[in-house]
Every structure is written in structure tokens, then in C-alpha cells.
């Protein structure tokens with residue numbers, strides 16, 4: 232009896248070895264990048280513009296949060312949390328909400344894909360109407376659109392080798408929601424997040440992060456940002472190489488000036504992080520002309536499909 236069991240065990244083991252030798256090596260998981268749809272992403276921008284103004288303390292701010300959560304739920308992403316906190320300064324307090332969606336939460340390897348969803352409170356750079364509302368199609372609705380469409384495609388694709396944390400930061404435009412138009416500008420959401428990094432990563436930091444801002448402009452041209460090249464050179468190289476293969480006209484290897492954004496706090500926390508941005512947006516930057524017609528599905532696809540490839544690198 233005993234011996235038979237052992238023999239049988241040996242036989243099945245032998246069969247398994249033969250099978251393993253006969254099989255080709257396991258194929259690497261990949262996503263079909265053609266699923267990433269620029270027109271869907273344009274739809275996400277259009278939807279957010281209906282909530283303008285979307286700056287902190289405005290009804291459109293909460294509507295944007297609700298929209299993000301509803302769209303994540305449509306993609307079947309259930310591990311969504313909100314990191315709530317209060318910023319106090321200049322005699323007022325502001326309620327802030329970072330929205331964090333975790334894909335494949337069981338995977339110990341974590342990669343952050345970030346953007347900000349808060350918007351400028353008014354079109355302060357507009358030559359005609361600097362007190363008027365700021366639509367913010369490119370800054371900031373485009374980054375949210377990019378993450379939401381990426382979430383949809385990822386949920387319908389094989390699991391990538393890394394677990395992905397989609398983070399929609401609040402308060403990137405600073406305490407006055409005026410971006411760099413505020414002399415005291417500094418992001419609020421990402422520094423708070425890194426202060427509480429252990430809440431989300433109790434057993435080790437995420438291995439890297441990529442942050443998106445202003446990614447829908449027609450005929451987009453993405454250049455590596457100077458801080459990112461210093462802090463995450465290998466990741467920038469990989470991303471730009473993949474981008475050049477997918478959309479050669481959208482990616483230049485010429486390094487641009489340093490830009491502060493949510494990747495700054497992530498880098499300061501020791502997470503190699505890089506920014507993907509086309510900051511050359513005159514004469515529309517932070518004016519009432521930052522509207523949907525300045526964006527294109529092709530530009531969004533160039534960035535989104537590159538991101539998808541990047542997330543499936545081994």
C-alpha cells in the first residue's frame with residue numbers, strides 16, 4: 232500500500248516533469264493597447280467640464296469625486312478608498328479628498344499611476360475675463376480621463392505583473408486653487424499622502440510612480456521633465472522608448488525645464504517618480520480657452536496606450 236502510493240506519486244511526478252519540458256515557456260501577460268479608446272477619454276473630459284468650477288469647496292469638486300468613483304465602479308474596480316483630511320491656513324480650513332483605487336491589491340509589487348482632479352478656481356490668466364470660470368479641459372480633466380480609461384482597459388485585460396494604485400490627488404493647485412498663479416502655491420494632496428504612506432504601504436514603499444497632467448492637447452509633444460530625469464532616469468527612458476514606438480510624433484527626447492507637480496512629493500518620499508506633461512499650452516494655459524476643442528482623442532491615445540505598455544513591462 233505504502234509503496235504503491237509512492238510509486239504512483241513518482242509516476243505522476245515524472246509525467247509532470249515531461250509535460251513541463253514539452254510546454255513552451257509561459258507567455259508574458261499583455262494588454263491589447265488598441266482597446267484604449269481616445270474618444271471615450273474625450274467623453275470623460277466633456278463630463279467633467281459640466282461640473283466646472285471643480286476647485287475645492289465648490290459643488291463641482293464633490294461632483295468630480297462622485298464621477299470618478301462611479302466610473303471606477305463601472306469598470307468593476309471595488310477597492311476604492313478616499314483619504315480625507317483638512318488643510319488649515321490663511322484663517323480658513325479646506326476639506327480635501329485623495330481618491331485611491333487599487334488594482335490587484337494582493338500583488339506585493341505596487342506602482343502608482345497618479346493625476347490631480349482639483350481645478351483652478353478662476354481663469355486668472357485670461358486676458359479678457361480673469362475672474363471668469365476656468366474650464367480646465369487639459370488642466371486638469373485630461374489626467375482624470377486618462378486614468379479612468381486606463382482603469383477600464385486594465386479591468387478587461389490579463390493581470391499586469393505589478394499591482395497598480397490609481398491615485399486621483401486633490402489640492403494640486405494649492406490652497407487658493409490658483410496653481411502657480413498663487414505666489415504661495417504648493418500642492419496639498421500629494422504631500423499629505425506621502426506623510427501617511429504607511430497607511431497604504433505597511434510593508435514597503437511602492438516601487439515607482441508616474442504622474443499625468445495636461446495630456447490631451449492636439450498635436451501633443453511630450454518631453455522628459457528635468458526633475459524626473461534626475462529621480463527616475465530608467466523609468467523615463469523606458470516610457471519614452473515605448474511612446475516613440477507607438478506615437479513617434481508625440482514623444483521627443485529633448486529634456487524640458489523642471490516642473491513641480493504631484494510627482495515632487497512622491498520623489499521626496501523616496502519613490503522614483505516621473506511626470507508626463509505637455510506644459511507648452513499657450514495661449515490657453517489657465518484661461519477660459521482651456522476647452523475640449525483644444526484636446527484630441529489621438530493625443531490621449533498616444534499617452535494612454537504608452538502607459539498601458541509600460542504597465543506590462545516585466
Ligand SMILES: [Zn+2]
Pocket residue numbers: 347370371403444445
Ligand atoms: Zn495640473
